[in-house]
Amino acid sequence: MRDRASTSVARAVRRTALSVDVVLLTPHGRRLTMLLRRSSTADTRERWELPWDALRDGETLPAASTRVARAALGTSPALLEQIAAFGEGRRHPGGATVAVAFLGLVPAGVGTVVGGTASWFPIDELPALPPAQRVMVDAALTALRARIDQSPIAFRLLSPTFTLSQLQEVYELLLGRRLHKASFRRALHAAWLVEPTDEWRSEGRGRPAQLYRYAPRKRRARRRGVRFEGLAG
Amino acid sequence: MRDRASTSVARAVRRTALSVDVVLLTPHGRRLTMLLRRSSTADTRERWELPWDALRDGETLPAASTRVARAALGTSPALLEQIAAFGEGRRHPGGATVAVAFLGLVPAGVGTVVGGTASWFPIDELPALPPAQRVMVDAALTALRARIDQSPIAFRLLSPTFTLSQLQEVYELLLGRRLHKASFRRALHAAWLVEPTDEWRSEGRGRPAQLYRYAPRKRRARRRGVRFEGLAG
DNA sequence: TCAATAGTGTCTGTTAGACATTATGGA
DNA sequence: TCCATAATGTCTAACAGACACTATTGA
Numbered sequence: 001m002r003d004r005a006s007t008s009v010a011r012a013v014r015r016t017a018l019s020v021d022v023v024l025l026t027p028h029g030r031r032l033t034m035l036l037r038r039s040s041t042a043d044t045r046e047r048w049e050l051p052w053d054a055l056r057d058g059e060t061l062p063a064a065s066t067r068v069a070r071a072a073l074g075t076s077p078a079l080l081e082q083i084a085a086f087g088e089g090r091r092h093p094g095g096a097t098v099a100v101a102f103l104g105l106v107p108a109g110v111g112t113v114v115g116g117t118a119s120w121f122p123i124d125e126l127p128a129l130p131p132a133q134r135v136m137v138d139a140a141l142t143a144l145r146a147r148i149d150q151s152p153i154a155f156r157l158l159s160p161t162f163t164l165s166q167l168q169e170v171y172e173l174l175l176g177r178r179l180h181k182a183s184f185r186r187a188l189h190a191a192w193l194v195e196p197t198d199e200w201r202s203e204g205r206g207r208p209a210q211l212y213r214y215a216p217r218k219r220r221a222r223r224r225g226v227r228f229e230g231l232a233g
Numbered sequence: 234m235r236d237r238a239s240t241s242v243a244r245a246v247r248r249t250a251l252s253v254d255v256v257l258l259t260p261h262g263r264r265l266t267m268l269l270r271r272s273s274t275a276d277t278r279e280r281w282e283l284p285w286d287a288l289r290d291g292e293t294l295p296a297a298s299t300r301v302a303r304a305a306l307g308t309s310p311a312l313l314e315q316i317a318a319f320g321e322g323r324r325h326p327g328g329a330t331v332a333v334a335f336l337g338l339v340p341a342g343v344g345t346v347v348g349g350t351a352s353w354f355p356i357d358e359l360p361a362l363p364p365a366q367r368v369m370v371d372a373a374l375t376a377l378r379a380r381i382d383q384s385p386i387a388f389r390l391l392s393p394t395f396t397l398s399q400l401q402e403v404y405e406l407l408l409g410r411r412l413h414k415a416s417f418r419r420a421l422h423a424a425w426l427v428e429p430t431d432e433w434r435s436e437g438r439g440r441p442a443q444l445y446r447y448a449p450r451k452r453r454a455r456r457r458g459v460r461f462e463g464l465a466g
Numbered sequence: 467t468c469a470a471t472a473g474t475g476t477c478t479g480t481t482a483g484a485c486a487t488t489a490t491g492g493a
Numbered sequence: 494t495c496c497a498t499a500a501t502g503t504c505t506a507a508c509a510g511a512c513a514c515t516a517t518t519g520a
Contacts (some may be wrong), residue, residue, distance in 0.1 A: 018251060018331060061320035061331060081456070083320035085333045087294035098251060098294060100318045149460045150379075165499075171459065182501075183482050184459060190481090193462035206498030207493035224480090225416055225509050226404065227382045228424035398472075415474075416509055423508090439471030440517035459482095 009212055019096035020064040021052040021133060023140040024077060024108035026120065027157055032173050033120040035106075036127070036138070039093060048126075049093045050133045052120070055100075065102040072118055077104035078156035081147070083140050092132040102134040103144060105156045141176075148174050152193075155214040161197055163209035164188070192217035252329035253297040254285040254366060256316070258307060259339035259353065260390055265406050266286040266353040267370070268305055268339075269360070272326060281359075282326045283366045288333075302328040305351055310337035311389035314380070316373050325365040334369040336377060338389045381407050385426075388447040394430055396404070396442035397421070425450035 023037040039047035051072035055064050061082065069077050080102055087098035121127065129137065147153060154170045168184050188194060194212040202208035257268040272280035284305035288297050294315065302310050313335055320331035362370065380386060387403045397432065401417050421427060427445040435441035 055320075055331065058330070060322045063317060082317055084315055085294060086393050087288075087333075089293045097291070098288065098333070100320075144385075163499090179459060180483055181499090182484085185500080186481080187461055188282050193461060204492065204498085205496070207490040207492095207500080209499055226412060226418055228426060396472085413510055414472090415511085418473080419508080437471085438469070438519035440473080442472055462502070 002166075008061070017096040017098070018055045019052050019092060019094050019099040020055055020061065020068055020102065021050045021099050021136055022065055022068045022072065022080075022102045022104055023050060023083070023121070023137055024069060024073060024104040024106055025144075026110070027108045027142075027170065027173055028120060028122070030169075030173070031122045031124075034123050034126065035118055036121055036129075037072060038066055038120040046127075048119075048121075048128075049130055050101075052092075052094060052099065052133075052134065053096065054096070065104075067098075069102070069104045071106075073106065075110065077103045077106045078110075079103075079153060081143075081151075083136065083143050086132055086136055086139075088135075090128055090132040090135060093130045094130075099132060099136070101140060103140045105153060105158065107157050138210055152214065152216070161199065161213050162213040163201055163211060164194075165209055167194070167212070250327070250329040250331070251288045252285050252325060252327050252332040253288055253294065253301050253335065254283045254332050254369055255298055255302045255305065255313075255335045255337050256283060256370060257282075257302060257310060257337040257339055258356070258373075258377070259343070260341045260403065260406055261353060262443075263402075263406070264355045265358050267355055267359065268351055269362075270305060270351040279360075279423060281352075281354075281361075282363055283369065284332075285325075285327060285329075285332065285366075287327065287329070294333055298337075302335070302337045306337075306339065308351075310339045310342065312336075312338045312386060314376075314384075316369065316376050319365055319369055321368075323365040323368060323402075324363055326363045329365075332369070332451070334373060336373045338386060340390050340392065378408055385447065385449070394432065394444040394446050396434055397427075397445060398442055400427070400445070 026033055026035075035051065036048040037051055039049045052066050053064070053068045053071070055061070062080070065080050065082070066076060069080060069190075083101040083103050084100055085100045092099050123137075123141065126137065130132075144153070148171065154167060154174060156185075157170050157174075158166060164185060168179055170179065171184070172179055193214065193216050195215040197211045197213055199211040200208040201211055259266055259268075268284065269281040270284055272282045284301050286297070286301045286304070288294070292300075295313070298313050298315070299309060302313060316334040316336050318331055318333045325332050356370075356374065359370065361367075377386070381404065387400060387407060390403050390407075391399060397418060400421075401412055403416065404417070405412055426447065426449050428448040430444045430446055432444040433441040434444055
């Protein structure tokens with residue numbers, strides 16, 4: 001190693017700026033919405049940005065992301081996962097060289113009322129964002145869709161008991177595409193993820209739906225073959 | 234937002250330390266090996282660590298990861314992707330609060346000879362590492378296996394032309410499990426990822442194998458259903 | 467000739483998607 | 494009664510995994 005002149009990183013990069021940015025999502029009716037706040041620029045034009053703040057001295061990344069999320073939302077999100085670090089030189093509102101992005105999910109209704117400087121936007125109608133944050137948003141949505149079948153993300157957006165139609169609706173919202181009802185339920189049944197309760201919910205007309213709860217059972221990992229997905233095209 | 238006392242991240246977090254760490258992998262026979270270098274501690278005991286260095290002033294993350302990889306390897310890896318940022322308070326050799334980990338793949342033979350302070354270790358026989366880096370290694374291998382069917386990672390470990398048995402061997406190395414020959418080739422054929430060349434390679438005894446090259450064709454995205462993988466168990 | 471590796475054909479069990487049907491409430 | 498939604502049954506095409514078999518080289 002030729003490049004290690006200093007023995008301490010803390011000494012070598014005093015001036016490195018590090019920001020923690022949070023992409024907060026919540027369902028709003030049939031749409032997925034994202035929390036943005038007004039930029040505090042001298043500019044008269046209305047500008048929006050992802051909630052962010054500088055990492056504080058001695059603070060861990062999870063602690064910082066929770067702090068930023070709580071400050072913007074007024075409460076804690078149901079799930080907070082890191083997306084990635086971003087530092088390709090794109091402009092960040094805080095002038096940060098490197099920003100670590102987090103994805104937060106908020107159950108429907110919980111955080112829909114936020115303070116004056118923040119507001120929820122449908123994800124397909126976002127205003128212009130600082131270049132560095134625009135990249136984070138895209139990465140967050142991509143990561144969300146990639147992780148949805150690897151971790152119980154969808155259940156974080158629902159109340160403890162829910163109907164299967166509600167669950168499917170959340171999956172469709174997060175994936176951004178429609179799912180087949182019978183296939184969805186068959187896969188759900190095979191995965192032993194939920195169990196029925198004794199309750200039924202009647203909403204408007206139509207047959208009442210049975211309520212389920214999230215109750216994952218141990219399951220042998222079924223790893224079927226190589227898929228080669230997304231490699232071409 | 235209550236927490237934004239300062240308008241500039243650069244001003245607020247002068248003392249934040251940021252390291253860039255690189256997990257470099259190369260096949261070594263039938264095993265996957267990782268590049269580690271000797272720690273420069275005052276300790277007499279032999280200690281090993283992932284190649285890392287502090288992010289320099291104004292340097293982008295991709296540039297820093299390339300620099301660290303080149304310094305350790307003597308040449309550039311065939312692929313260098315970010316894993317994630319790590320800053321949960323675990324001990325890092327440079328005392329960094331936050332470290333961004335990268336995964337680098339090196340074709341077989343290219344980087345097998347490295348300088349005096351670095352050495353390749355089979356991934357299931359790694360020496361003890363600093364806690365922060367041990368977490369990175371596990372995350373790198375997990376990410377590798379998750380991404381292998383989403384990006385052409387495996388082809389980066391092979392020469393431009395290769396036999397299908399070699400390709401399958403790389404997949405088995407990266408996934409850490411055996412694959413079924415006929416199924417592997419069927420899936421490969423269906424994905425239109427490779428095309429045969431006119432050349433054949435004879436190695437030792439046995440029927441010579443036809444050489445292929447990586448040549449992805451456009452393909453309609455086949456997204457089949459919801460899998461619910463990894464959600465339980 | 468045998469051993470070793472490459473490459474292919476066929477069968478079977480699983481499952482996603484389509485479609486149809488029944489069930490059960492409200493208007 | 495009609496309509497909307499829930500829930501389930503059946504059929505089919507796709508496909509993974511297993512197995513067997515042929516092909517082609519070196520020893």
